[in-house]
Every structure is written in C-alpha cells, then in structure tokens.
Amino acid sequence: MPFGLLKYGLNSEYPGTHHFNPTTELKKHYDVVIIGAGGHGTGIAYHLAKYHGITNVAVLEKNYLGSGNTARNTAVIRSNYLTEEGVTFYRESVKLWQDLSNEFNYNVMMESRGQLTLAHSDAAIRSFRWRAEVNQHMGVRSELIDRQQIAEMIPNLNMSEDARFPIMAGLWHADGATARHDAVAWGYAKGACKRGVELHQLTEVQDIEVTSGKVTAVKTNRGRIECGCVVQAVAGASSIVAKMAGIPLPIHSYPLQAMVTQPYKPVFTPHVSSPHLHVYTHQTSRGEFVIGGGSDPYPLYNTRATLDQRETLTAAALELFPFLAQARMLRQWAGTTDMTPDYSPIMGLSPVDNYYLDAGWGTWGFKATPICGKTMAELVATGKVPEIIKPFELERFYKYQQINEAGATAASH
Numbered sequence: 001m002p003f004g005l006l007k008y009g010l011n012s013e014y015p016g017t018h019h020f021n022p023t024t025e026l027k028k029h030y031d032v033v034i035i036g037a038g039g040h041g042t043g044i045a046y047h048l049a050k051y052h053g054i055t056n057v058a059v060l061e062k063n064y065l066g067s068g069n070t071a072r073n074t075a076v077i078r079s080n081y082l083t084e085e086g087v088t089f090y091r092e093s094v095k096l097w098q099d100l101s102n103e104f105n106y107n108v109m110m111e112s113r114g115q116l117t118l119a120h121s122d123a124a125i126r127s128f129r130w131r132a133e134v135n136q137h138m139g140v141r142s143e144l145i146d147r148q149q150i151a152e153m154i155p156n157l158n159m160s161e162d163a164r165f166p167i168m169a170g171l172w173h174a175d176g177a178t179a180r181h182d183a184v185a186w187g188y189a190k191g192a193c194k195r196g197v198e199l200h201q202l203t204e205v206q207d208i209e210v211t212s213g214k215v216t217a218v219k220t221n222r223g224r225i226e227c228g229c230v231v232q233a234v235a236g237a238s239s240i241v242a243k244m245a246g247i248p249l250p251i252h253s254y255p256l257q258a259m260v261t262q263p264y265k266p267v268f269t270p271h272v273s274s275p276h277l278h279v280y281t282h283q284t285s286r287g288e289f290v291i292g293g294g295s296d297p298y299p300l301y302n303t304r305a306t307l308d309q310r311e312t313l314t315a316a317a318l319e320l321f322p323f324l325a326q327a328r329m330l331r332q333w334a335g336t337t338d339m340t341p342d343y344s345p346i347m348g349l350s351p352v353d354n355y356y357l358d359a360g361w362g363t364w365g366f367k368a369t370p371i372c373g374k375t376m377a378e379l380v381a382t383g384k385v386p387e388i389i390k391p392f393e394l395e396r397f398y399k400y401q402q403i404n405e406a407g408a409t410a411a412s413h
Ligand SMILES: Cc1cc2nc3c(=O)[nH]c(=O)nc-3n(C[C@H](O)[C@H](O)[C@H](O)COP(=O)(O)OP(=O)(O)OC[C@H]3O[C@@H](n4cnc5c(N)ncnc54)[C@H](O)[C@@H]3O)c2cc1C
Pocket: 035, 036, 037, 038, 039, 040, 041, 060, 061, 062, 063, 064, 065, 066, 067, 068, 069, 070, 071, 072, 073, 074, 075, 076, 077, 203, 204, 205, 206, 233, 234, 235, 236, 237, 241, 256, 257, 258, 292, 333, 334, 335, 336, 337, 361, 362, 363, 364, 365, 366, 367, 368, 413
C-alpha cells in the first residue's frame, strides 16, 4: 500500500475533503423544500442556487443521495421520441448533457455512443420511418437503416434469417448516449451545497400540511419544517408523496429490473435495443454488458430481483448476441417505476398552491435530469411554467390531451 495512503488513512490531520457540508440541524423554515435527492431533486436545487440565487433550500432524502432510481438505471440518454412535445423536451435535455461535465467541473462520463433500435416486423419498420421523419423535422439525428448497414455497424449481432424474429431494419439515432448515473446526482448536489443549499439525508417526509389550498409545512422523521413552497421529485414514490398533499396522480408503479455481466474487452459501442424481444444492451466503458428490458408485469412496491426476469432477459439477449452465453453475470437489481397512462412525465403546477410536481418518470427519467433541473427551478423561481414543460401538466389527463409516447418508450429506454 502506498505510504501516502496509509498516512492519510490513519492520521486525523489528513481529513478527507467532503463533497458536501456535513448535515446540520434542520431549520424551522426554508423558502423551498425539495423532497427526494436523486438527479432531479438535486438538479432543481443546483439550478435554483446557481441561476436564480435562491439558496434557502433544503433537499430532504429518506435514504442517501442517489439511492433511488438515479443509481439504479441503465443510463440511456436519447431524444428519438415520437411526439413533437416529447422530442423537443428530450432534445433540449441531450444538449444540456453534452456540457454537463464542464458545468460541474466534475466528470459525469458522458459517452456519445449512438443508439440502434431493431425492427423485426413490417409494422415496426413503418413506425420507425414515422419516428425518423418526426425526429429529423425537429433536428434530431435519426434514420432508418437496412440489414447490411446494421451488420457492418455491429458485426457480433445475430443477423441470421433463421432466427425466431429475424432483424429486418433499424432506427439509428446518432445522438444516443450514456453517462455515469450516480455522478450526476453527486455533481448537482456538490454544486448546490457549495452555494448554500442544505442536503439532509436520512430525512423522510411523512406528511404534508396544506392550509387554505396552499402548502405550508412538511413533517419529517426529524421534525416539522415550514416552507414557502415544495417540489416533489420522488420517482418511484410519486403517488405516495402526492397523496400526503391530497393530490391523486394517475400512476401505477411497477418494478423494473436490469443486470450486468463481468467486464470483457470492448466488442461494440452503440446501445442496441429490441422492443420486440423486450431487451436492450450496451457495453460500459469498464467492459460490462448492461442488460435491461420492460417493467415487471404487475404493479408492486418492491425492489427485489427475480429469477423469472433474469431468465427472460438472458434468453432475449442471447437471441441478439449469442456470444453472451460465455459471459458471467455479476449483479441484478430493480427499481420502482411510476408509469403514467401515456408514458410521459407529469411536471409543473398542482391543485395545491406552491406545490410543484416532478413525477411520472417511469422508465425514461434519467435522460431528462438536466432539463428537469433547469425548467423546474425556473418554475419555482418565477412562478411561470416554462413553455417546454407546459404540455406535461397534470391537467392534460382531464382535458384528454395525453402525449402518447408508449411506442417510442418500450424497451428502448
Ligand atoms: C432498472 C432501471 C433502468 C432504467 N433505465 C433508464 C434509462 O436507461 N434511461 C432513462 O432515461 N431512465 C431510466 N430509468 C428511469 C430513471 O432511473 C428514473 O426515471 C430517474 O432516475 C428518476 O430520477 P429522480 O431523481 O426523479 O428519482 P430518484 O433517483 O428515484 O430519486 C428520488 C428520491 O426520493 C427519495 N424519496 C422517496 N420518498 C421520499 C420521502 N417520503 N421523503 C424523502 N425522500 C423520499 C428516494 O429515496 C429517492 O432517493 C430506469 C429505471 C430503472 C429502475
């Protein structure tokens, strides 16, 4: 062991540099209380502090920073959705991702690797053509490619015409990327706390006080806090927390599982997904193959990993990449995903004054982290809903103005 490291470990005169100020006592009042310290909650806090000068902010987290879906996801970033509203929103997020490491001066390991979604039927080719048209119109790099182009791009892919579902074409999205998921929460939290925001871990919100239609306080396991406004950013617990404020959300929560192999030498770069087989995979910069798919088939608040899903994902992954039969599985895990009826988020105002929603992030919210931080902070600071998130208001479900992204979400992540 290097001498310097030993000296550092044993000597109290070499304290580690903390990324955050150690947790202090809770104050009696904050201008803004943010519930949930994932990428979204910390991103909102960061933007409030850095761009709006609002620092009397507490981020309350019942576990530890990034312990929710932020550190459980498979880190896919893309903007090739189907609706005008969806593509515009995610396109702006991808732009912010590209500069995030510079923004933080902290490496989030953003890798522009491209994303390939496979078509195994004529119907899929028709819908991919439609998506490519919409995407190109909105300035997103997306195109239909044929079998030969796919085989050249990913030589290890099983292109056999005798496969159960032969690959017929693909939707190539050059803007697709991945990033290191927990680094995002760390980067935002570090930047927010440096500017005076308080991050309180092990602090669970257990009730919310609403007086005359306006939020006035939250009750936690560490005491009651009065507040000017509240933002909930609790993916996986959105309905539970909103219910404390008396707000019903049209959400059902399902487990979503993923798994990862041991590291191997690099064999392919893009993220490859097959909505038909309900599986997707990419190789991380460490060499592991990350494998994921669709949500579990029943609503449940549980993050256990099941043998059932492991077998299903493995079988599907082997159909695409037979060489993975040689790979050894390292880990499998799950998160809870809040699914909305139209597979789009719920963002903005709520029926309770000064209570803001950043919810319904299902299987697609990691990629939205930077744009959520920016737009939700703008809403809190100005009281005006930014144009780009207006379509995602809760009211859309009562006005029949859903934004249907079901087809562009599936197992593409
Ligand atoms: C297996 C899996 C794969 C995924 N893959 C992708 C992907 O490839 N691309 C993509 O874009 N998205 C993906 N997602 C979805 C994505 O992970 C989430 O949408 C996103 O991380 C949500 O971030 P967040 O900050 O809103 O929530 P979280 O990171 O979940 O943070 C919410 C926090 O709130 C806390 N909390 C909850 N209740 C309370 C309370 N009462 N009081 C205080 N704190 C509370 C939780 O402990 C948690 O830390 C995936 C999800 C899973 C589970």
